[in-house]
Amino acid sequence: MIQLFHVSKWYQKEVPALQDINLHIPKGDFVFVTGASGAGKSTLLKLLFAEERPTNGQILVHGRNIARLPFSRIHTLRRETGIVFQDFKLLPNRNVFQNVALSLEVLSLPQRDISRRVWLMLQRLGIQHKMRANPLTLSGGEQQRVAIARALVNDPVIFLADEPTGGLDHEASMKIMEVITDVNARGTTVLVATHNLEMVRSMGRRVIHLEGGRIAQGVAP
Numbered sequence: 001m002i003q004l005f006h007v008s009k010w011y012q013k014e015v016p017a018l019q020d021i022n023l024h025i026p027k028g029d030f031v032f033v034t035g036a037s038g039a040g041k042s043t044l045l046k047l048l049f050a051e052e053r054p055t056n057g058q059i060l061v062h063g064r065n066i067a068r069l070p071f072s073r074i075h076t077l078r079r080e081t082g083i084v085f086q087d088f089k090l091l092p093n094r095n096v097f098q099n100v101a102l103s104l105e106v107l108s109l110p111q112r113d114i115s116r117r118v119w120l121m122l123q124r125l126g127i128q129h130k131m132r133a134n135p136l137t138l139s140g141g142e143q144q145r146v147a148i149a150r151a152l153v154n155d156p157v158i159f160l161a162d163e164p165t166g167g168l169d170h171e172a173s174m175k176i177m178e179v180i181t182d183v184n185a186r187g188t189t190v191l192v193a194t195h196n197l198e199m200v201r202s203m204g205r206r207v208i209h210l211e212g213g214r215i216a217q218g219v220a221p
């Protein structure tokens with residue numbers, strides 16, 4: 001489902017953000033990406049969303065080499081992929097409901113279906129009461145839940161989350177992990193970047209540990 005062959009990403013000339021990454025993530029897997037700040041976690045997720053392009057190597061998603069995908073085809077990849085960025089990227093000129101509905105508008109569904117699906121997803125994340133609020137007026141944890149709702153509302157084949165529990169207390173983190181576990185149980189392939197090792201340990205899932213842009217072998221989190 002997701003395969004990386006000798007993938008490297010250089011932003012600047014001196015040090016690569018990722019170096020010679022080889023990975024195979026089967027369909028339906030649930031994987032944590034761990035590592036210290038600067039290890040390359042966000043870069044790995046951005047490559048899978050074609051937000052960034054690799055400098056070298058191949059990235060196959062459903063057999064397509066997305067490293068070479070023409071811009072016109074990136075839409076298809078993104079329609080099948082839900083992503084929560086570390087900084088959420090919520091639109092400040094739209095309310096919570098409209099931010100989440102955005103993922104469905106491109107699918108040209110009837111307005112009634114859009115409203116129902118957005119409402120159900122907001123309810124699942126316990127944020128439906130903020131439906132009409134401007135995202136800028138929400139707390140960090142609330143914004144995080146809106147970003148997760150937006151990423152999940154169109155039933156993505158792949159779900160990528162960058163520090164989805166960053167800044168949340170244990171209880172709030174576990175609630176979010178419950179939603180993500182549930183999504184994975186329905187068949188979505190999940191990658192979660194986090195430096196919350198306590199949470200990673202408690203979940204007992206596969207871990208890809210990055211160190212200085214490389215996959216560290218045999219390291220228990």
Ligand SMILES: Nc1ncnc2c1ncn2[C@@H]1O[C@H](COP(=O)(O)OP(=O)(O)O)[C@@H](O)[C@H]1O
Pocket residue numbers: 011012016017035036037038039040041042043044
């Ligand atoms: N847009 C960018 N331009 C230049 N350097 C970047 C950019 N994004 C990330 N980097 C660098 O790449 C490395 C990996 O960053 P990142 O993938 O954000 O790591 P992590 O998410 O694990 O903290 C870091 O050294 C970071 O400074």
Ligand SMILES: [Mg+2]
Pocket residue numbers: 041042043086162
């Ligand atoms: Mg990061």
